[in-house]
Structure formats: C-alpha cells, structure tokens
Amino acid sequence: MDVLNRRKGIEIGIPEMDRQHRSMMDGFEFLRRAPRRHASDVRELHSILGEVQAHFEWEESQMSKTQYPDKARHGIDHALQLSNLKDLLKYVEEGHERLDEDFFLACLGWTDRHIRSLDADFGLFLSDREAWDLQQELKAWEYEERFSGMAD
Numbered sequence: 001m002d003v004l005n006r007r008k009g010i011e012i013g014i015p016e017m018d019r020q021h022r023s024m025m026d027g028f029e030f031l032r033r034a035p036r037r038h039a040s041d042v043r044e045l046h047s048i049l050g051e052v053q054a055h056f057e058w059e060e061s062q063m064s065k066t067q068y069p070d071k072a073r074h075g076i077d078h079a080l081q082l083s084n085l086k087d088l089l090k091y092v093e094e095g096h097e098r099l100d101e102d103f104f105l106a107c108l109g110w111t112d113r114h115i116r117s118l119d120a121d122f123g124l125f126l127s128d129r130e131a132w133d134l135q136q137e138l139k140a141w142e143y144e145e146r147f148s149g150m151a152d
Ligand SMILES: [Fe+2]
Pocket: 059, 074, 078, 114, 118, 119
C-alpha cells in the first residue's frame, strides 16, 4: 500500500485526532525509508514510542471526558500495541533485533487498521451520537442473528 492509498479514509474529521494520526503515520513512513543504524534506530524508536504513548493517553482522556462506552475495548487494543513496541525496543536495545522495513510496515498496517475501525467508531461517537447509537444497535442485532443461527 503506497502513502497516498494509506491516507485515503483515515481522516476521522476530528482535527486534533487527525493531526496526531498524520504525525504518527509520517513518523513510521519516514523511519521505514531511513537507512538503518543501530544507535539512531534506538533513538528513533524511543521517540516514536513516546509519540504513540502520548497519542493513546490523549485519546483515552477524550474518551473519559465524553464517557465513551467502548473505552475499555479500545484501550485494550492501545495497550497491546504499546506492549509490542516496548518489547521490540527492549530486543533492539539488547542487540537481539534489528529494525527493518517489515517492522515499520507492520506498524503502519496496525495503525491504519486501528484508525479505520476503533478510532473511526470513536470519531462517529463524537460527531454524530445518533448514528453511533444506531451502529451499536445494528452490531448487537447482527451478533444476535449470528448467535441464534449457531443454535439451530
Ligand atoms: Fe485509538
């Protein structure tokens, strides 16, 4: 997926959230293309981890402020990604792992999927509460349908 295609559909419509997402994606993209050197890799990974952590904290504080009902599920996805990044930083620092293009492609892929699914849901909640309620009802209905189908 190239940069332009990756950009399509990740604008949530919440300006500060979109700004932070663009900055994270640009950071991963820049590092993906940069020449690999152990010392600068560690420094860059530290800085990107700080940015990702600050973004997750900011988003979760917005969820608390607005009493977002799906905060716990969303937070679990954040925690998982953060713990993956921290584990990797440890391996890189200990010299067991080198950062390569695949690593940054995986980060871009995860961030893209997270923005299009969980962040888009939260954006909808912030911008159009009625549409979000309707979406939740549809999800519950779909789940019930699937579950009742399994009981047959
Ligand atoms: Fe998020």
